[in-house]
Amino acid sequence: MNYKRISIYLLxxxxxxxxxxxxxxxxxxxxxxLQHAVTQSRRTAIVxxxxxxxPAVVNISAIRSVTQRSLFDEWRLRIYSxxxxxxxxxxxxxxxxGVIISKEGYILTNHHVIEQADEIRVAIxxxxxFGARIIGYDFLSDLALLKVDTKExxxxxxxxxxxxxxxxxxxxxxxxxxxxSLGNAQPTVTVGIIxxxxxxxxxxxxxYEALIQTDASVNPGNSGGALVNVNGELIGINxxxxxxxxxxxxxxxxxxANKARRVIDRIIEHGTVVPPYLGAEIQSVDEEMAEKxxxxxxxxxxxxxxxxxxxxxxxKSPFAESGIKRGDIIWSISGDRxxxxxxxxxxxxxxxxxxxxxxxxxxxxxxxxxILRFKQLEWEYTPLRWGLTLKQPNKQMASKNKRxxxxxxxxxxxxxxxxxxxxxDVIFQIDNIPxxxxxxxxxxxxxxxxxxxxxxxxxxxxxxxxxxxxxxRNYRQR
Numbered sequence: 021m022n023y024k025r026i027s028i029y030l031l032x033x034x035x036x037x038x039x040x041x042x043x044x045x046x047x048x049x050x051x052x053x054l055q056h057a058v059t060q061s062r063r064t065a066i067v068x069x070x071x072x073x074x075p076a077v078v079n080i081s082a083i084r085s086v087t088q089r090s091l092f093d094e095w096r097l098r099i100y101s102x103x104x105x106x107x108x109x110x111x112x113x114x115x116x117x118g119v120i121i122s123k124e125g126y127i128l129t130n131h132h133v134i135e136q137a138d139e140i141r142v143a144i145x146x147x148x149x150f151g152a153r154i155i156g157y158d159f160l161s162d163l164a165l166l167k168v169d170t171k172e173x174x175x176x177x178x179x180x181x182x183x184x185x186x187x188x189x190x191x192x193x194x195x196x197x198x199x200x201s202l203g204n205a206q207p208t209v210t211v212g213i214i215x216x217x218x219x220x221x222x223x224x225x226x227x228y229e230a231l232i233q234t235d236a237s238v239n240p241g242n243s244g245g246a247l248v249n250v251n252g253e254l255i256g257i258n259x260x261x262x263x264x265x266x267x268x269x270x271x272x273x274x275x276x277a278n279k280a281r282r283v284i285d286r287i288i289e290h291g292t293v294v295p296p297y298l299g300a301e302i303q304s305v306d307e308e309m310a311e312k313x314x315x316x317x318x319x320x321x322x323x324x325x326x327x328x329x330x331x332x333x334x335x336k337s338p339f340a341e342s343g344i345k346r347g348d349i350i351w352s353i354s355g356d357r358x359x360x361x362x363x364x365x366x367x368x369x370x371x372x373x374x375x376x377x378x379x380x381x382x383x384x385x386x387x388x389x390x391i392l393r394f395k396q397l398e399w400e401y402t403p404l405r406w407g408l409t410l411k412q413p414n415k416q417m418a419s420k421n422k423r424x425x426x427x428x429x430x431x432x433x434x435x436x437x438x439x440x441x442x443x444x445d446v447i448f449q450i451d452n453i454p455x456x457x458x459x460x461x462x463x464x465x466x467x468x469x470x471x472x473x474x475x476x477x478x479x480x481x482x483x484x485x486x487x488x489x490x491x492x493r494n495y496r497q498r
Contacts (some may be wrong), residue, residue: 065250069192070209072252075145075175076120077207077245079199080129080152080166082137083113117195117207117245118142118166119254120176121284125150125168128280129244130259131157134164142168143199144175145206156287156415159456160369162226162259163275163283177246180253182232182276187214190250191234193258193272197241207245212236220363221273223260225453229366230356231273232256238272247274256280282370291415292457295369296394299337302328304360305349327351327382328364342379342390349382353392369459373397400429401458403465407435410447412458423448423479426458440487441478449477 116133120126127142134140140152150168157164168174191214196207212235219231234247238258247256256274286293303309305327327349333340344350350358354377358364371377377392402409411429418424425448431438448455451474455461468474470491477486 066190066192066211069248069250069252070194073177073192073246073248073254074194074207074209076177077145077194077196078118078120078127079143079196079205080116080118080127080133080244081113081141081143081199082116082134083111083139083141084136085111085138115197115199115241116243117197117241117258119244119246119257120144120174121179121254123173123176125170125174126155127152127166127168128257128284129164129166130257131159131162131164133244134166140166142166143196143205145196146175147205148172149205156291157456158283158287158293159454159460160226160366161275161279161283161293162228163257163280163287165284165287177248178251178253179277179281180249180251180255182255182278185214185217185232185255187216189214191232191236191255192248192250193234193236193238193242193245193274194248195239195242195245195258197239208242210237215271217276219273220359221260221262222362227362227366228260228273228275229363230276230279231260232276234272234274236272238274279370286370290397291413291418293369293459294397294399294412294457295459296338296371296373297396297398298339298368298394299334300330300339300344301332302350302361302364303331305329326357326359328358328361338392338394342392344379344381344390345383347383351380351382351387353377353379398458401462403462407432407437408441410458410461413446421446421479422482423484424457425449425455425479426461437487437489442480444480446479447476448479450474 114133114137116129118127118129118133121128134154134157137154140154141149142152143149150170152166152168155165155167191212193210193212194207196205198208199205214232215235216233217230219233221228221231232247232255236247238245238261240261242258243260245258246254247258249255254277256276257280258272258274260273262271262273283293309329330339330344330346330348330350333344333346350364352358353364353367354371356367358367371394373394373396375393377394379390379392381388381390398412400409400411408428409430410426413421413427417427423446425446428441428443428445428447431441431443447461450461450464453460453464455464468491472491474489474491475486476489477484479485
């Protein structure tokens with residue numbers, strides 16, 4: 021009997037079984053590797069960026085009370101004011117987005133998102149909801165800083181250097197317009213590229229300068245949200261869309277992150293942005309002015325086509341001490357080209373004090389360079405022919421008043437307003453324009469021409485009042 025042959029026959033099924041098991045295992049390994057490869061291919065840089073940034077993008081609900089009166093009540097108010105009952109109020113809720121910038125709960129958003137809000141609610145991506153308070157805001161740059169008071173650490177975004185952006189690089193717009201209304205507070209994401217940088221845009225009543233343009237869709241409700249790079253870092257705050265329909269058409273604009281950081285620093289220190297004291301007045305150089313100054317042929321050169329003319333200058337002002345004279349044309353400040361008066365004001369208001377600042381200007385057709393150094397911020401201002409001096413309140417002063425505005429620090433006895441206004445009054449509105457800061461008062465004052473009549477609103481000891489002011493040629497009186 022051949023035992024060797026029998027043993028071989030017995031081993032064959034075992035070998036087949038072993039080979040089958042090896043085949044099955046190798047097939048499993050192949051499927052796992054394939055699944056892993058597919059998963060990795062889906063996890064792109066954009067997906068990773070969204071995972072890093074989106075937890076810090078929040079929904080903001082700004083709630084304000086609105087008074088309602090019928091036409092009949094308005095008629096009765098004018099004729100029998102003593103018979104009209106208090107007007108009923110209803111709450112309006114407007115939504116926008118914001119970005120958590122620190123684990124302590126500081127949130128950056130657009131000012132227009134929270135403007136006139138009586139109450140602010142914030143919903144973060146994990147479903148938690150908090151009340152928020154306003155730390156401060158800057159109306160002109162359209163930025164506001166909020167604070168959520170909680171002992172819990174909150175997810176926050178990382179900053180990027182927005183001065184190093186490349187036109188054409190990826191950009192992600194992350195907003196949170198829905199909050200918890202759709203069942204969860206997860207942000208929404210759109211993807212595009214950086215279309216351009218340093219764009220200027222006027223959207224009344226604001227002038228935006230040095231904006232980032234992107235074709236990532238930015239829809240209503242995404243204002244205040246984050247524009248991030250492929251690393252999930254903040255490069256801008258989504259703010260404005262350019263659209264004929266009101267929806268996104270691939271032209272969105274964001275405030276650069278570096279500018280936002282400078283505004284935040286000023287808000288934390290002063291409660292708002294207080295510009296440096298200039299001691300000079302300027303005006304835009306248009307074609308007609310350039311032709312008068314330089315002649316027809318030279319005025320058509322690009323060198324003279326834009327800039328601002330120094331029309332008035334104080335003797336000991338920073339401009340005078342730098343060698344600039346009345347009639348010079350400011351060409352660039354701190355490396356930024358100055359196109360017109362709006363551009364000049366937007367650049368100047370964010371410049372630091374006690375630091376050297378490069379300035380290029382034109383005198384008699386030749387370009388020159390100098391160094392500006394601003395010594396102080398403009399806390400006080402004496403408007404011409406008003407007969408009073410106004411002060412920008414600091415954070416402590418502002419917190420004592422119901423309204424944000426400018427404080428009368430002195431008033432002349434022979435002023436036409438001395439019988440109606442007094443030292444310490446807070447001017448918070450002129451006609452229908454809120455006076456958030458001294459800077460805005462100056463801008464409004466520049467647009468008041470004689471003869472005209474305005475209504476001035478003020479706060480005194482917590483109570484509000486109003487007076488009518490008549491402007492008549494060279495003086496202003498009640």
